[in-house]
Amino acid sequence: MDLKMPLILSYTPKVKVKTLALGVFSMTKISKEIKLRALTEYFAGRGGIRVIAAKHHISFRLFEMLVAAYRTHGSDVLLNPPQVTPEFRIEVAHWAISNNASYTQVAAKFGYVGMRQIQVWKEIYRNQGPNGLLSISKGHCLYQKDGNPE
Template sequence: MTKFSHEFRLKLVMEVEEGMPLGTVARNHNVGKRALHTWVYNYRSGGVEQLTAVRRRYTQEFKLSAIEYRRANDVSYAQAATDLGIPNEGTLYDWEKRYSEQGPVGLQDARRGRPPKMLKKENKRKKPMTREEELETENNRLRMENAYLKKLNALVAEREKSGKKTK
């Protein structure tokens, strides 16, 4: 959801279009001057449709052609964004920055948001163990249990021994 509704943006733009100073309108409605200036610019260049905040997905080819268009025509980010119908010039700036740092790979759609949870592994059916393997597994388990109990007895004996000396 956007911070400001379409109707609110249109109302502020109309106040500026009627002759009120941009700074005054921004101050009266507690909106940044830069944001209001962008809304007015978009309204003047593309009409009411440019004020609607719609999340758009752009292909890698479109992003690359937008960067090439801006460089070939030597226009500002704002002008190129308006010419290409991109609502915010910052988007075009980000694309160009990623392109210069990472190349065309940087323009691929990056998944946003929380990554999906780990998928559960398929229950692989274990092949049945032979009688010998079962006995070996049980033997190992009993050895570990025996070692654990011996260590526990040693710790209990040590505690009892040290407890008698301190009293």
């Protein structure tokens, strides 16, 4: 029996990344150019979500959200993302909770792909109501040292 092994290319892709240190873990930020290239490849039919996400070192979940948002909002998702205001946070959290929406559905509706931020906004909205989201300012730490929202 002759089993064919998949062809594995050995190369180092050119990936423009920025590593951000956030407490005890680090996060790699993928450039807009890389994300746009990956989206272009996906919509040109050059592979599935998982394959293209892996090729460009983008998490599957983030790429799935990007695809959904790009479908609805086009390149504005990357080039002109929504301005995050207290009102925007309230609208996103309220809609997500009211519709029991997935992060991908939120991305498609609002063109916003900040999964962790959406999670925290929903938690604050549930615990403190919309007023809890009014006091958050850009750069404000949303987490206590124990990892729970403030």
